Amino acid sequence: MIDLYYAPTPNGHKITLFLEEVGLPYRIHSINISAGEQFSPDFLSISPNNKIPAIIDHQPVDGGAPISLFESGEILLYLAEKTGKLLSKGLRERAATLQWLFWQVAGFGPMLGQNHHFNHYAPQPVPYAIERYQAETRRLYAVLDAELQKHPYLGGDNYSIADIATYPWVVSHQRQRIDLADYPAVCNWFERISNRPATERAYKLAN
Structure with a gap:
């Protein structure tokens, strides 16, 4: 399961586009950036740059503890490598x-x-x-x-x-x-x- 910390911005849409495309289970945690929720201590512990999107992967491929990630490009790369989809191995x-x-x-x-x-x-x-x-x-x-x-x-x-x-x-x-x-x-x-x-x-x- 992927926890997605999300707002409906271009960068937020990147991650829902990927997750919907590959069918990976996820749940959305909406972050109201107009209300400043991105500055809450709980969110900053996941995304220290106080930006959405961010994720927590509760089932990383190494079988270890959950992994949290921020920065949309890294999240896309991580999820592509996790699923083996939408990134060529060639x-x-x-x-x-x-x-x-x-x-x-x-x-x-x-x-x-x-x-x-x-x-x-x-x-x-x-x-x-x-x-x-x-x-x-x-x-x-x-x-x-x-x-x-x-x-x-x-x-x-x-x-x-x-x-x-x-x-x-x-x-x-x-x-x-x-x-x-x-x-x-x-x-x-x-x-x-x-x-x-x-x-x-x-x-x-x-x-």
């Missing part, structure tokens, strides 16, 4: 998948997060910041589109944790002032993932 496809996973957690997510902040949440408009992060968002979508013109999924021919990590951030493309029609390969990829039954189940959890 050297080349595995390496390609992991580089796109790290691209998402290091660039695509943080830069789009800044886009969201300055476009929607900053107390006062900051034109320089808005344009800076809007331009970087467009650049990153172009990088994503170029890759998806070559392969149906990030990392190759198979749906993987790299796609799962990236998809929830594309869900918010309209709030990022991005028209997916400008990125046809991304649009095709996005529609295919949106129509997966596991994706539909995962997003129903947020309603």
Whole structure:
């Protein structure tokens, strides 16, 4: 059993997408980040960076004590290795998948997060910041589109944790002032993932 500490954010959706896709049993513990529950001592003992998602795996493959993890990229990698799913064992496809996973957690997510902040949440408009992060968002979508013109999924021919990590951030493309029609390969990829039954189940959890 996996305990998932969750809020319906892009990073939270990554983990429900994976768990629904592979059918691994889990239970959700909702963390109200607007109310500051991420700063509670109990949550900080699992996620010292006070961010969701976090998990506790009560049945690690080594048979030892439960393992707690934070950081969405590491959780996806851990769960993929635990289940043997959504991460190729082949050297080349595995390496390609992991580089796109790290691209998402290091660039695509943080830069789009800044886009969201300055476009929607900053107390006062900051034109320089808005344009800076809007331009970087467009650049990153172009990088994503170029890759998806070559392969149906990030990392190759198979749906993987790299796609799962990236998809929830594309869900918010309209709030990022991005028209997916400008990125046809991304649009095709996005529609295919949106129509997966596991994706539909995962997003129903947020309603």
